[in-house]
Amino acid sequence: MKYDYDLFVIGAGSGGVRAARIASLAGAKVAIAEEYRIGGTCVVRGCVPKKFLVYGAEFSQMLADAPGYGWTVGSATFDWPTLRDNVQKEVARLSGIYATNIAKAGVTTFEERAEVVDAHTVRLTKSGSELTAERILIATGGRPYLPEGLPGVELGITSNEAFLLDKLPERVLIVGGGYVALEFANIFHGLGSKVRVLHRGDKLLRGFDEDLRAHMHIEVERSGVQLTMKATLTKLEKVGGAIRATLSTGEKVDTDCVLFAIGRDPYTAGLGLDRAGVKLDDEGAVIVDEFSRSCVESIYAIGDVTNRMNLTPVAIRDGHAFANSLYNNLPTPVDHAFVPSAVFGRPPIGSVGLNEVDARRSYERVDIYRTSFRPMRNMISGNQERTLMKIVVDGGSGKLLGVHIAGEDAPEMIQLAAVAVKAGVTKKQWDSTMALHPTAAEELVLMREKIASPGSPA
Numbered sequence: 132m133k134y135d136y137d138l139f140v141i142g143a144g145s146g147g148v149r150a151a152r153i154a155s156l157a158g159a160k161v162a163i164a165e166e167y168r169i170g171g172t173c174v175v176r177g178c179v180p181k182k183f184l185v186y187g188a189e190f191s192q193m194l195a196d197a198p199g200y201g202w203t204v205g206s207a208t209f210d211w212p213t214l215r216d217n218v219q220k221e222v223a224r225l226s227g228i229y230a231t232n233i234a235k236a237g238v239t240t241f242e243e244r245a246e247v248v249d250a251h252t253v254r255l256t257k258s259g260s261e262l263t264a265e266r267i268l269i270a271t272g273g274r275p276y277l278p279e280g281l282p283g284v285e286l287g288i289t290s291n292e293a294f295l296l297d298k299l300p301e302r303v304l305i306v307g308g309g310y311v312a313l314e315f316a317n318i319f320h321g322l323g324s325k326v327r328v329l330h331r332g333d334k335l336l337r338g339f340d341e342d343l344r345a346h347m348h349i350e351v352e353r354s355g356v357q358l359t360m361k362a363t364l365t366k367l368e369k370v371g372g373a374i375r376a377t378l379s380t381g382e383k384v385d386t387d388c389v390l391f392a393i394g395r396d397p398y399t400a401g402l403g404l405d406r407a408g409v410k411l412d413d414e415g416a417v418i419v420d421e422f423s424r425s426c427v428e429s430i431y432a433i434g435d436v437t438n439r440m441n442l443t444p445v446a447i448r449d450g451h452a453f454a455n456s457l458y459n460n461l462p463t464p465v466d467h468a469f470v471p472s473a474v475f476g477r478p479p480i481g482s483v484g485l486n487e488v489d490a491r492r493s494y495e496r497v498d499i500y501r502t503s504f505r506p507m508r509n510m511i512s513g514n515q516e517r518t519l520m521k522i523v524v525d526g527g528s529g530k531l532l533g534v535h536i537a538g539e540d541a542p543e544m545i546q547l548a549a550v551a552v553k554a555g556v557t558k559k560q561w562d563s564t565m566a567l568h569p570t571a572a573e574e575l576v577l578m579r580e581k582i583a584s585p586g587s588p589a
C-alpha cells in the first residue's frame with residue numbers, strides 16, 4: 132500500500148469516532164488520534180456531564196414544590212463531591228465504551244496529539260512519528276473562547292473546568308448570554324450557589340426566537356438568578372480569598388468563581404492546516420463542501436471544527452455521512468435543515484426550525500400561533516414558572532416552519548415536533564392530531580388563534 136492508512140482521523144470526539152468506526156467496518160485501514168480523552172467534548176466535558184448536573188440541580192425545585200403536594204422534606208443538604216465524582220465515574224465508563232468500540236471495529240488508536248504535515252501526512256507530537264494516509268479527517272471540535280487581554284483572565288474558568296471544581300462556589304459570576312451560560316446558571320443556582328449572569332448584549336440567547344428570548348429573561352430572573360445586561364468585565368483580581376470583578380459600569384463584584392461562557396472557537400490553531408493549504412474562514416473553521424471536503428482533495432473536516440451547527444448529533448451525522456460517501460459507496464450530503472436544539476436552563480427550551488424574524492425574511496406571509504400558561508404541575512405547588520409555546524407557519528403553503536417551546540419537558544417535546552416540521556406537515560394536519568390530556572404538550576395542538584401582529588407573549 133502506498134500509505135500507512137486509508138484514513139487518519141484527528142480527534143476522537145462524537146464525529147471522529149463515528150467516522151473512524153464506520154470507515155473501518157467498511158474495510159478501510161483506519162487510525163485515530165486523541166490528545167485528551169476518547170469521547171470528546173460531548174462525553175467528557177459537554178452534553179453528558181452537563182445533563183447529569185442539570186438532573187442534580189432539578190432536585191432543589193422539586194424540594195421547593197414538595198410542600199404544596201403534602202410532603203414535608205426536612206432539611207435537605209447537597210454534597211458537591213458526591214455528584215461530581217458520580218458524574219465523572221459515568222464519564223469514564225462512557226469514554227471506555229467509546230475506546231472499546233473503535234478498537235473492536237479495527238481502528239488503531241493513538242492517545243496523543245496529531246498535527247498535519249502535508250496533504251497525506253500527520254505527525255504524532257509526543258512520539259514524533261510521521262504517518263501517511265490517503266485521506267485525513269479533521270474532527271478536532273472546538274474549545275472555549277477567553278476574552279483576550281482581560282487583566283486577571285487566568286482567575287476565571289470555562290465549562291471545561293466547571294465539571295471538576297474542588298468545591299461548589301458560594302457565589303458564581305457567569306459571563307455570557309448563550310446556552311452554555313444559561314445552563315450553568317441553572318446548574319449552580321439549583322445546587323445552591325448565588326448566581327449572577329453578566330452579558331454584554333441586551334437580550335439572552337442570540338439566534339433563538341425573540342419571544343422565547345424575552346420569556347427566558349423573565350423566567351431566569353424569576354428563578355433567582357441575577358441578570359446584568361449590557362455590561363462586560365474590565366478586570367479580575369484576587370482580593371483576600373475572593374475574586375473581585377470590575378464591570379464596565381464601574382461596579383465591583385466579589386465572587387468565588389468566574390465562569391466564561393462567551394463562545395467557542397473551532398480548534399484549528401497549531402494544527403498545521405496551513406502547511407497543507409486548507410482554507411479556513413475568519414473564525415478559524417475549516418471551509419468544507421456538502422460532503423465535508425476541504426479545498427484540499429485528501430483532507431475532510433466534520434463537526435464543530437467546521438462551525439456549521441455545533442451539536443453532537445450533527446457531528447455524528449457528518450461523520451457517518453463522510454464514511455458512507457467515501458467507504459460505503461453511498462454519496463451522502465448532510466442535511467442541516469430543521470435540526471432541533473435544546474437549552475437545559477430554567478425553564479428548559481426546545482426549538483426547531485425558523486424563528487419568527489427569519490421566517491418573515493424568507494416567506495411572504497407568516498402566521499404565528501402562541502400561548503403562554505402556568506402548567507398544571509405548578510398550580511398547587513405555588514411555583515410561578517410559566518411555559519411559552521410558539522408555532523411559526525408559512526401562510527402560503529400552511530406548512531410548519533418552526534416550533535419553539537420554553538417550559539418543563541420542552542426538549543423532550545421538541546424531538547417529536549421536529550419529526551413533523553422536518554416532514555413538512557401543515558398546521559392543519561398538526562391540529563388534526565388529537566390532544567393528549569392532561570399534559571402540557573397538548574397545548575401544542577390546541578393553538579387555533581393566529582397572533583395578529585408581532586408582539587410579546589401574553
Ligand SMILES: Cc1cc2nc3c(=O)[nH]c(=O)nc-3n(C[C@H](O)[C@H](O)[C@H](O)COP(=O)(O)OP(=O)(O)OC[C@H]3O[C@@H](n4cnc5c(N)ncnc54)[C@H](O)[C@@H]3O)c2cc1C
Pocket residue numbers: 141142143144145146147164165166167168169170171172173174176177178179181243244245246270271272273290311398402433434435436440441442443444446
Ligand atoms: C458545556 C457544553 C455543553 C454542550 N451541550 C450539548 C448538548 O446538550 N447537546 C448537543 O448536541 N451538543 C452539546 N454541546 C456541543 C457538543 O459537545 C459538540 O457539538 C460535539 O462534541 C462536537 O463533536 P466533534 O466531534 O465535532 O468535536 P469534539 O467532541 O469536541 O471532539 C474533538 C476531539 O478532538 C480532540 N483533539 C483536538 N485537537 C486534536 C489534535 N490535534 N490531536 C488529537 N486530538 C485532538 C479533542 O481533545 C476532542 O476530544 C455542548 C458543548 C459544551 C462545551
